[in-house]
Amino acid sequence: xxxxxxxxxxxxxxxxxxxxxxxxxxxxxxxxxxxxxxxxxxxxxxxxxxxxxxxxxxxxxxxxxxxxxxxxxxxxxxxxxxxxxxxxxxxxxxxxxxxxxxxxxxxxxxxxxxxxxxxxxxxxxxxxxxxxxxxxxxxxxxxxxxxxxxxxxxxxxxxxxxxxxxxxxxxxxxxxxxxxxxxxxxxxxxxxxxxxxxxxxxxxxxxxxxxxxxxxxxxxxxxxxxxxxxxxxxxxxxxxxxxxxxxxxxxxxxxxxxxxxxxxxxxxxxxxxxxxxxxxxxxxxxxxxxxxxxxxxxxxxxxxxxxxxxxxxxxxxxxxxxxxxxxxxxxxxxxxxxxxxxxxxxxxxxxxxxxxxxxxxxxxxxxxxxxxxxxxxxxxxxxxxxxxxxxxxxxxxxxxxxxxxxxxxxxxxxxxxxxxxxxxxxxxxxxxxxxxxxxxxxxxxxxxxxxxxxxxxxxxxxxxxxxxxxxxxxxxxxxxxxxxxxxxxxxxxxxxxxxxxxxxxxxxxxxxxxxxxxxxxxxxxxxxxxxxxxxxxxxxxxxxxxxxx
Amino acid sequence: xxxxxxxxxxxxxxxxxxxxxxxxxxxxxxxxxxxxxxxxxxxxxxxx
Numbered sequence: 072x073x074x075x076x077x078x079x080x081x082x083x084x085x086x087x088x089x090x091x092x093x094x095x096x097x098x099x100x101x102x103x104x105x106x107x108x109x110x111x112x113x114x115x116x117x118x119x120x121x122x123x124x125x126x127x128x129x130x131x132x133x134x135x136x137x138x139x140x141x142x143x144x145x146x147x148x149x150x151x152x153x154x155x156x157x158x159x160x161x162x163x164x165x166x167x168x169x170x171x172x173x174x175x176x177x178x179x180x181x182x183x184x185x186x187x188x189x190x191x192x193x194x195x196x197x198x199x200x201x202x203x204x205x206x207x208x209x210x211x212x213x214x215x216x217x218x219x220x221x222x223x224x225x226x227x228x229x230x231x232x233x234x235x236x237x238x239x240x241x242x243x244x245x246x247x248x249x250x251x252x253x254x255x256x257x258x259x260x261x262x263x264x265x266x267x268x269x270x271x272x273x274x275x276x277x278x279x280x281x282x283x284x285x286x287x288x289x290x291x292x293x294x295x296x297x298x299x300x301x302x303x304x305x306x307x308x309x310x311x312x313x314x315x316x317x318x319x320x321x322x323x324x325x326x327x328x329x330x331x332x333x334x335x336x337x338x339x340x341x342x343x344x345x346x347x348x349x350x351x352x353x354x355x356x357x358x359x360x361x362x363x364x365x366x367x368x369x370x371x372x373x374x375x376x377x378x379x380x381x382x383x384x385x386x387x388x389x390x391x392x393x394x395x396x397x398x399x400x401x402x403x404x405x406x407x408x409x410x411x412x413x414x415x416x417x418x419x420x421x422x423x424x425x426x427x428x429x430x431x432x433x434x435x436x437x438x439x440x441x442x443x444x445x446x447x448x449x450x451x452x453x454x455x456x457x458x459x460x461x462x463x464x465x466x467x468x469x470x471x472x473x474x475x476x477x478x479x480x481x482x483x484x485x486x487x488x489x490x491x492x493x494x495x496x497x498x499x500x501x502x503x504x505x506x507x508x509x510x511x512x513x514x515x516x517x518x519x520x521x522x523x524x525x526x527x528x529x530x531x532x533x534x535x536x537x538x539x540x541x542x543x544x545x546x547x548x549x550x551x552x553x554x555x556x557x558x559x560x561x562x563x564x565x566x567x568x569x570x571x572x573x574x575x576x577x578x579x580x581x582x583x584x585x586x587x588x589x590x591x592x593x594x595x596x597x598x599x600x601x602x603x604x605x606x607x608x609x610x611x612x613x614x615x616x617x618x619x620x
Numbered sequence: 621x622x623x624x625x626x627x628x629x630x631x632x633x634x635x636x637x638x639x640x641x642x643x644x645x646x647x648x649x650x651x652x653x654x655x656x657x658x659x660x661x662x663x664x665x666x667x668x
Contacts, residue, residue, distance in 0.1 A: 099660035112659055116649035119641075144627040150634065252656060256649050263642035271633055283624055295623040331631070344641060350630075351638030358631055 073454055074221045074461070081458030085236060086262055086465060089254050093242025093473075096250040103501040107176045107481050109248040113331040118341035120259035121252050121347045122328040125474030127215040127262060127467050132356040133348035134533060136444035141437065143286040144293020144362075149311060150353030154346045156315035161343030166320035166548055167329040171338050176330055178321050179486040179545060184561040185551040188490050193566050194544060195486030198323060201539030201570075202479040203512065204577075206472075207519035208532065210236065213468055214440070219404065220446040220461065233517060235465065239472035240513045244506045248331055251473055258466035265463020269354055272451045273362040277369075282358065285365035289414065310589035316533060317541035321548060330431035356444070363443035366450070370407035374415040383602025386419040390428055397435055404446040406439055413439065533581035535576045538589055542594040550600055561604030569596030 099105065113121070138146045160167065177179050179198065185189035210232040218228045242250045273282075286294040293300050297308070317344060319325060332338035376385040389412055400409050413435045420428035452460055484505040489496060496504065543566040550557040569592050576588035 096660075105660075109656070112656055113647075114652035114655065115654040116645045117656065120645050120649050144623065147630050151630065165668055249656070249660065253653055256653050259642070259649075260646050263638070263646070267639055267642075269637075279628065283628075295627070347637045347641050351634045354631055354634035355638060367654075609667075 073431045073449060073452075074457055075454045076600075077455050078221075078458030078461060079092070081455075086469070089257060089466065089469060090238055090242055090580040091094065092257055093246055093250045093254045096246040096253055097242075099246075099249060102498050103176075103505070105247065105249060107248055107330075107477070107485075107505070109252055109331050110333055111174075111254060112333060113328065113337065113341075114333065115337055115340045117252050117256055117345065117347070118328050118332055119344045121255035121474075122325060122341060123344050123352070124255040124259040124262060124470040125251075125324050125328075126349075126471070127352050128209060128471030129216050129464050129468045130209045130471070130533075131352065132464070132467070133212050133216055133444065134357035134360070135353055135443065136340060136360035136363065137440040139357030140298075140364050140440035140443050141360075142300060143290050143361060143364075144299045145294055145297035146357045147354050148297040148308065150350045150357070152308065152311045153353050155318050156312060157342060157346035157349050160316070160319040161339050161341070161346055164339045165316075166339055166545070166552070167326065167342065168335045169552060170326065171332060171335045171550075173327050174330075176327075177225070177481050177485050178323055178548070179332070179482065180324050180551060182544075182547060182551070182562065183401075183448045183490075186547070186562045188404055190547070190559055190562045190566075192549070194540070195482050195490075195562060197543065197566055197570055198507050199479060199483045199487060201536050201541075201573075202323065202475065203515055203519070204446045204481065204539070205533055205536040206475050206479065206512075207312060207516055207523060209468075209471070210516060210520040211446050211523075215442060216445045216464070219466075220449045220457070228231060229521075231327075232476075232520075235469055236472055236513050236517065239469045239476060240509060243473040243476050246345035247505075248327065251470075251477060256469050258470040261459075261466035262463040262470075265460045265467075266351070266355060268456055268460050269359060269419055269448060269452065272448075272456075273359060275364045275431060277365050279336055281365040281369070282361045285368050286361060288367050289364065290374065291418070295441055306587075306590055310593070311608040313545075313593050314538060314541065314589065318537070320582045321541060321544040322478075322537070323482055324474045327481070328476055331491055341610040359444050359447070360440065360590075363447040364410075365411050366447045367406040371411045372407075382419055383423060386416060386423060386425065386428055389419065390431060395433060397438075401438060401442065404442070404449070406443055409435070409439055462589050476512055477508045480505055483512070484508040531584065532577075538592045539570050539573040542573075542592045543600075544595075546596050546600050550604075554604075556604050556608040557600065558604040558605040558608050562603070563599040564599030564603035565596045566599075568599035569593070571595065 083614055086604055135146075138149070159165070170178070170181055173181060173184070175184075177195075179191045179194040182194050213235075214228045214232050217223055223231055242254060246253075298305065328341055329338035332341060342533075374389075377388075380388070393409075393412060393416065400406075402570065413432055417429060417432035417436065420432055448460065449457075465607070484501070484507075488504060488508070489501070543562075545560045546569070547557075547565050551562075572588050572591035572595050575591075576584075
């Protein structure tokens with residue numbers, strides 16, 4: 072295997088440095104405000120490093136590369152939407168400025184002020200559910216990256232992921248947001264270096280012309296025009312715009328950076344600077360996915376029919392052969408063997424209008440797309456450099472776990488458990504509750520990642536689970552801020568209906584497409600909020616006791 | 621302008637701006653980390 076002793080030394084040293092830095096901060100944390108928002112002392116550059124390193128994990132690079140592999144350059148449109156939305160939020164302070172000025176620590180805290188405690192708890196439950204389901208598939212996908220690039224045998228990779236989760240758990244539980252900011256700085260530097268090394272390797276070994284050639288030759292007319300391509304049409308783009316607005320404003324781990332900023336202006340600057348990095352967060356790994364397509368097609372032999380074989384017979388033979396050897400070849404990384412066969416099967420199935428064959432071919436292409444980038448990285452990056460890349464990837468991974476642990480546990484402890492206790496906890500009690508929630512969340516993630524099988528591309532699963540609460544939360548906040556008639560009944564209907572559409576996608580057999588589920592979630596949440604508010608435009612519910620946070 | 625030209629521009633702008641802003645964050649962020657530590661060190665420790 073190419074991952075040598077020097078690579079391991081670099082990787083482990085970077086992890087050790089991260090833990091050491093994280094633990095340095097624990098003695099400074101005395102109050103829940105220190106713990107969740109670092110006493111609101113975050114500056115622009117540390118804030119940017121913290122936000123970006125939290126929102127980039129190995130999982131991000133895996134699903135973005137898969138999306139690039141499957142959709143070609145059309146996938147880049149997501150990066151353009153991201154930078155536009157993030158920049159607009161940063162410049163205008165849309166939602167983040169009013170929330171920062173209210174000095175809230177979690178997003179549902181605002182909902183209690185506007186609609187009442189029960190809406191806060193309902194929103195908290197939805198956010199905790201969506202956030203945990205979202206985070207739940209990270210380890211299983213990241214484990215595949217580690218197995219491929221380091222050569223760790225699959226039977227040990229679960230333990231490796233457990234160690235990474237425990238590293239994140241250790242310093243996050245002890246140091247909270249302060250620990251996150253300091254470690255995120257180091258992690259950002261490492262992940263940026265790793266990202267640029269892989270990009271340089273793609274450009275020097277495959278080249279831009281190799282990448283464009285692969286898309287033009289092997290994507291059958293797709294991969295360039297996002298409007299014409301299946302899956303990246305106007306409905307998809309509309310959904311992405313809405314989703315990114317919500318992500319930048321009400322996604323707890325992102326919003327916490329705005330809440331932790333020194334002031335509202337610093338929060339806006341962080342989001343403006345982040346917009347540039349978020350363009351790279353999308354486009355760069357998508358380009359790696361395209362580079363992987365070029366890398367494996369360049370090594371592939373053409374697939375031809377047997378003498379005298381009809382297209383129908385060839386399609387049946389190809390399908391049967393793939394059913395027998397697809398999994399072992401995929402596990403060995405023989406993608407140059409699989410890719411042309413899957414491509415041929417898809418072509419034959421589309422020509423014969425055989426939907427079952429076409430579906431199987433697409434599913435196999437998705438599976439190849441998920442592992443193509445790591446196999447390419449393992450083949451492209453020389454020893455020594457690989458250690459730096461791995462240090463960057465693990466930094467990205469651990470920082471994401473740490474940021475999400477803190478974000479979702481803050482919601483669970485402050486917005487669900489604490490309000491339900493109906494009594495004010497002491498500062499020590501709040502800290503203990505949040506730390507206990509982080510430990511419970513870590514345990515859930517480990518179990519969920521072992522039992523759940525992702526339906527369709529990971530990219531869509533992640534966005535749909537996020538949409539479970541992002542559509543209703545954003546609508547409830549925006550209409551709460553700008554529409555006086557918005558009421559608690561409207562907010563309940565908004566959360567229940569908005570979540571129902573996303574849940575329908577996650578339940579196997581419903582047949583709801585990802586775009587339809589996304590747009591339906593927004594539409595139903597909006598209808599629910601407006602209809603409920605018009606039916607009963609009452610005053611906000613009184614809080615049933617002292618505030619939780 | 622063709623799609624390929626547009627995507628080439630998007631890609632190179634992404635990589636260039638990622639490298640540039642990352643360098644900026646690395647240099648100026650270091651100073652902020654030190655300030656953050658100093659501010660917490662100066663703050664009287666509050667025991668809950």
